[in-house]
Amino acid sequence: MRTQFIDGNPRPYSASAAIGGLIFMCGQVPSRDDGTVPSDISGQVVQAFDNLEAALQRAGSSLSHLLKLTVFLADLDEFDQYNAAYLTRLNGHPLPPRTTVQVARFRGAKRIEIDAIATTA
DSSP: OOOEEOOOSSSSSSEEEETEEEEEEEEEOOOOSSOOSSSSSHHHHHHHHHHHHHHHHHOOOOOEEEEEEEEESSSSHHHHHHHHHHHHHTSSSSOOEEEEEHHHSSSTTTOOOEEEEEEEH
């Protein structure tokens, strides 16, 4: 079985890889197109999901086809705000299984990163 890399990303990694109807997404951070990052965790959750949704669309999928999420937070004390924004952003989509963990550090003002596994649409 051959892995197809879906790229268009200038960094030294693939934005996603697809094999057998599955799409493995790289971590999506809350950076806007202009490089800025929302200041609060709720805004960062929404932006990270906006970026994930756009990446999934480029790969031929959507938020409705998510199979698994791994979410990295800078501070688990922000879990309630993160969870509220998460539920709002995924409203109308099936909620995938997820793992949420705290990490030691992100670059810059980022407080969240989301990686995902999805099926093709």
